[in-house]
Amino acid sequence: MLGKSHGGKLTITSVVPLVHESAPLSPSIEIALALVSSKDDQSIVGIYYSNASYQDKSFNPYSIRLAEKIAAVTGQSTYLAQVVNWHLTADCSSPCISVYQQQDSGSWKDIKVDVDPVALTLVSSALQKKLYRELVDFENHLDNPELDFYNSSLNRMLREEL
Template sequence: MTIEVDSLPYATIVLHALKYPSKAVYGLLLGEAKGSKVKVNNVVPLAHEASPLSPSLEIALTLVSARPNGEAIVGVYYAPQNLKETGASPTAIRLAQKIAAINGSPATIVELQNVKLEGGCQNECLTCRQSNDEGKWKELSISATQDTLTTVSLAAQRRLYREVVDFENHLDSPESDFYNAALAASILEAY
């Protein structure tokens, strides 16, 4: 099984965690799963406060699922609240199981390892888990290219985390785009 995360979603995951350094954050992975390969092309930040299984996030799942852009929800990402916390979050597992039930296929969980953000975000900091047919979670690695790490580092240096809008922000201010089109343009411009 291989997991590939493009530069833009990789940077968005890191920036979402940097925006809320003392809170757990959650989001959706968008892309395609073909055979033993999952390619993540985009992410949608969901939450930094609420439980990712709250009714408002059920609405977010429905909105993102119905979006006619050709991308499927292939999993969930999260960053733990505590700096050195690692391992599968029970909340992320429940959200991934919900996504797997909707899709009828295994879901992927990408975890940000907060402790690896030290040093200007220039280190690989994502790990991955994927469920199998028996419901067990297997840990997989995600390799980032140097271009991806450079993109993440430059985005963090430019403090683009201030531009991240998650679904909870959207509920507070409906004109806010939780799909983060402006952020994507800023990240690509940073590199």
């Protein structure tokens, strides 16, 4: 997740999907993080993930390790956003993420999320049009370097939905 954290408020401006496996190789993640952090002068503020199981809302150990690594590199508190699978519906009437902030104790605290209603409408439309099929992550890019893991064409399609 890219964005900024100021005065206790987190603003996520963009996301870049990195992996679709639960425990990818560390060197590829480090390369991806370096590429993402250098793009458009944006800051990495955390990660997002979704568990493979529809009903699973537990913390993913790999995601926590990755978020902790980002915090160690950036020196900033890191955020962990979990996609709540059962909220991803065609009408998408409620936020489909839970966001947690790492505390000094190392524990993760659930934080309040304000989601713009336009974002919910956009998610709903994207799901109905199956735009998720266009999503490319960094692992896909490593398999085929012609694939754009920044998802420029998908972002254009989403902007057209607005």
